[in-house]
Amino acid sequence: MKQAVVLFLSVLLLSSCCTKSILEVGKTYIFPKGEKVTNKNFTGNVWLQMLAQDEQMSIGNVTFEPGARTKWHLHPGGQIILVTEGIGYYQEKGQLKKVLHKGDVIKCPPNVEHWHGASPSSHLVHLAISNNGKGAVMWLKPVTDTEYHKGD
Incomplete structure (x- = not known):
């Protein structure tokens, strides 16, 4: 996984000056917004652009509209989230x-x-890096509005 992260960060640096995207940092583009997600694992409008994926790992650029969110879920191999916007x-x-802001890094342990x-x-917008070597994501129940707004 360490080699994959190093490779990914190299791609990130190269693509930040060359790839057109919905997001701008100054005049520099990051990653494409991707395709609208149409499955039932999210509430609200979400877009996904897979940047890399194989049986061992996946890296996706995920864009959430205000109020959009995932269901409760877990990753048998854990997940890293890098907030970009x-x-x-x-x-x-x-x-x-x-509360997450641009530049935050979340390290979600396996099976949490x-x-x-x-x-x-x-x-x-965040990059989701998942270790798929121990199994695929397990989607659970939707996050209720009460859970979503608790602590606001």
């Missing part, structure tokens, strides 16, 4: 919700139930 939330089961998504008033 906007304001959002991350919560592990039994813990308080965390969690959810993430945009705040009610801001979009959120």
